[in-house]
Amino acid sequence: MSSGDFCPRCGDPVPERADPLPGEPRERDAVLCDDCYFEDFDLVDAPDRIEVRVCSQCGAVHKGNRWVDVDAEDYTDVAIEQVTEALGVHLKAEDVRWGVEPEQIDENTIRMHCTFGGIVRDTYREETVTVPVYISRQTCDRCGRIAGGYYASIVQVRAEERTPTPEEEQRAVEIAESYVAEREATGDREAFISEITETDDGTDIKISTNQMGGGVAKRIVRELGGNVEEYPTLVTEDGDGNEVYRVTYAVRLPRFTPGDVVNPDDDEGPVLVRSVRGNLKGVRLTTGEPYEAAFEEGESPDARLLGTADEATETTVVTVEDEYAIQVLDPETYESKTVSRPSYVDSDADTVSVLKSRAGLHILPDSDERAE
Template identity: 30%
Template structure:
């Protein structure tokens, strides 16, 4: 808005003494000039599936139709020099196919404090189309499959892993609309997730492998050629290990807590010695497995001696003596692991 000098004087039209704008008082100025202008028609191209808007040669995602129309009105509005226009409300009503009749209510703010409410009407013509993203989704397009496999005994963890994949797809799609899930298929032993962007599928599969450990394999097949280049579809297999982080394995007669995974290796912590080690998953797959929710318990402390803590077994209610760890401080209860008849202090 161009700054204009505020003048007090006699209106050239009505003779009233007032704040003048271009020699006229506000009332006379309103009758003689348009405060702001907008086009009679605004043409938009909008995706009929997701509502994305075509701007020039590019699609913009994430806006509601009313917001898109409001943005177009704002960008096409032309204010009269020296007047600041504030849009108060935009009312839309549906006309014929692809037509919206719009009324714009605004307030014009003049130098010196003058305020004029004003209205304008226009028609928005919306052309319906399909954006590239929705066109690919409707055509069942995909560049990669993420295969989540696991133990049939732990379906909940499979579903948790699938939910995490879908969540990551949604997060990446905010910056890359070509990342999407075409379909989600339940298969024997797990799930297949069809993803529109190979780079995103690879990234997510690698993240899942780092998080859960287990087996990770990549394969591809040739599906065609484009401009002399080979077109391939990729498959990323993420096979979940048979246990969760925090579960226990009975190794060498002592419970070992699963601290984490790294590829095909698992990190274990001996509950008695507190020593940690990393071993191949395949070398411990046959060991007895105890889910943490089944073996971790609270036990009441009955009394302590110089070297031992005496607790009540939370299952048999018998007294159990446990070696007091260095620096242990007296408390009413302790967390223990009860595995294969033995009780170990956490």
């Protein structure tokens, strides 16, 4: 212990204190007595005012140099957090305890009453500071881009030699929305759909980034079949001189869809399409046997569209002639016609669903058997 000294400010004796450890600088105010020391002592260093920037559209909060999504109906917790981060407690204080009591003044102003206590020079000190917090309503970068119609990629949903069905277009939009929602859930604030437009040829989906546009296009093809091609267009250069491209992802769905009745060029009879993923698969309407297009033919084999399962009508079975033939009434002329009996037609069936086309009458499976 060093011998007692006198306070250079008031002349009172200064209690003996432990000498600093070797290499540790001596505190400048150590020569002051407690009364003089605490005259200039601030337990807490607090800002005069804090501004919390909040997006008026999505509710995100600006922290540091970026916008962050928060799950809050009011911003009291956010204000408490930012005030807590902004407050500084004296390094010499030990066993520090604190509390914050918010006071809502109006919709955009919260007054934070902060109480801190701690041990300094073996003396308990307590200090209360009040920090006003102002909620500043602004527009975040993401909402600004959405409002401005910004997009970096377009997914164009089209089909080969036809227009996509309403079901296909709806499912493509659902896939896009689901993909973007997944990215949003991970905290990706760059994920959004700018616009969905229906055209005479299909649906256009404008998406915020090229990466997500490509991801959406691949998911659509994976589920609905078809292929996708990319068409980049140079639109500008960024601040570093790098070229910035907008990419169009042209999704072309297969020529045929599940539920179509097609006549492959193999002289073995029509096929009810059940799947177009990878290559066309279905059931042969003459026999009931499974059909699968050759690998090299893919999703669009050389075939002629005869109609769809939705166009089928119910007709009466006149008689089952044998294992391979059945006699039914033509739903238009009501004449008896003998047609091939596929394996899925029971021998005691009274009615069947038939599709009439240029190739004749074709018996279709029951509706619950048509799915893949």
